[in-house]
Amino acid sequence: MPYKPRRSALYMPASNAKAIAKARTLDCDVVILDLEDAVAPDAKAVAREQAVAAVREGGFGSRELVIRVNGLDTEWGADDLAATAAVAPDAILAPKVSTADDVRRYAGHLGGRAIPLWAMVETALSLFRLDAIAATAPETGLAGFVIGTNDLAKETGAHLDTLRTPFVSALGLAVAAARAYGLIVLDGVYNDLDDDEGFAVQARQAVTFGFDGKTLIHPRQIDPCNRAFTPDAAALDWARTIIAAFALPENASKGAIRVDGRMVERLHLAQAERTVAMA
Numbered sequence: 001m002p003y004k005p006r007r008s009a010l011y012m013p014a015s016n017a018k019a020i021a022k023a024r025t026l027d028c029d030v031v032i033l034d035l036e037d038a039v040a041p042d043a044k045a046v047a048r049e050q051a052v053a054a055v056r057e058g059g060f061g062s063r064e065l066v067i068r069v070n071g072l073d074t075e076w077g078a079d080d081l082a083a084t085a086a087v088a089p090d091a092i093l094a095p096k097v098s099t100a101d102d103v104r105r106y107a108g109h110l111g112g113r114a115i116p117l118w119a120m121v122e123t124a125l126s127l128f129r130l131d132a133i134a135a136t137a138p139e140t141g142l143a144g145f146v147i148g149t150n151d152l153a154k155e156t157g158a159h160l161d162t163l164r165t166p167f168v169s170a171l172g173l174a175v176a177a178a179r180a181y182g183l184i185v186l187d188g189v190y191n192d193l194d195d196d197e198g199f200a201v202q203a204r205q206a207v208t209f210g211f212d213g214k215t216l217i218h219p220r221q222i223d224p225c226n227r228a229f230t231p232d233a234a235a236l237d238w239a240r241t242i243i244a245a246f247a248l249p250e251n252a253s254k255g256a257i258r259v260d261g262r263m264v265e266r267l268h269l270a271q272a273e274r275t276v277a278m279a
């Protein structure tokens with residue numbers, strides 16, 4: 001499968017027509033039209049109509065277009081799923097997934113259409129069910145996890161700091177569960193819109209955890225996020241050095257070699273190839 005960048009995934013309320021129009025010009029890899037928590041109850045119907053119209057009209061170029069629906073336990077969830085499944089966005093994002101059966105319920109509302117499902121990891125219960133939730137991928141079309149640190153903080157009573165100290169183990173386990181079943185995995189949002197330094201610190205932490213990208217709430221977070229998730233010149237040089245070393249005839253049958261004083265194995269070759277593809 002060719003590498004598809006999901007470094008920056010910008011949420012916007014689908015009730016905000018101006019934001020949707022602006023998204024077509026922004027440098028994010030993924031656009032998430034939100035029907036859920038960013039939309040007030042009396043704007044839910046308009047948001048749904050505008051999200052559906054946005055998919056129909058297109059104009060988002062190479063950006064992936066994802067719609068986050070309301071939960072199936074709300075009065076809007078089933079209608080959101082029916083309307084969005086009919087226009088088939090690049091993925092449908094299901095909120096507040098707690099169990100494997102929750103994913104099956106969302107998948108059951110897609111009318112048999114093969115639309116990738118992404119699941120929010122944002123309930124306390126989900127943290128104990130990550131393996132079972134991710135394992136539904138072949139049967140449900142589950143293709144991604146998106147972390148929801150705001151809801152996790154709300155449910156657990158934890159205080160969110162820049163480095164998400166209360167959730168470090170949860171973040172690591174979510175990445176591991178996603179990788180175990182071939183899902184993509186996106187980090188949560190950074191709420192402090194004017195704190196560029198804090199955002200950069202958190203984005204670097206997300207890269208360290210192995211996330212594919214980070215969800216965002218404002219256009220000003222896109223460039224620093226893309227920078228954080230794009231391999232820098234040193235990483236790219238090192239990746240190319242590893243690829244070149246394994247391409248030498250004398251290394252053709254070796255599993256581990258010495259490169260610039262470091263042990264390098266074929267698993268590092270695979271990582272190096274991914275780095276070059278990302279760059």
Ligand SMILES: CC(C)(COP(=O)(O)OP(=O)(O)OC[C@H]1O[C@@H](n2cnc3c(N)ncnc32)[C@H](O)[C@@H]1OP(=O)(O)O)[C@@H](O)C(=O)NCCC(=O)NCCSC(=O)C[C@H](O)C(=O)O
Nearest residue numbers: 011012013019022034037038148149150151189217218219
């Ligand atoms: C947070 C905001 C409400 C701030 O809005 P505002 O103060 O109006 O922003 P600015 O004046 O700075 O906007 C400048 C221009 O940029 C456009 N803009 C702003 N935000 C977005 C956006 N997200 N997408 C596209 N365009 C955006 C404005 O329209 C201005 O444009 P222009 O007039 O042409 O200059 C607002 O940023 C916002 O609504 N953000 C998204 C909120 C959202 O979607 N939240 C839901 C997801 S977060 C979450 O719930 C995660 C998870 O579930 C969890 O539990 O953690």
Ligand SMILES: [Mg+2]
Nearest residue numbers: 037122148151
């Ligand atoms: Mg949430």
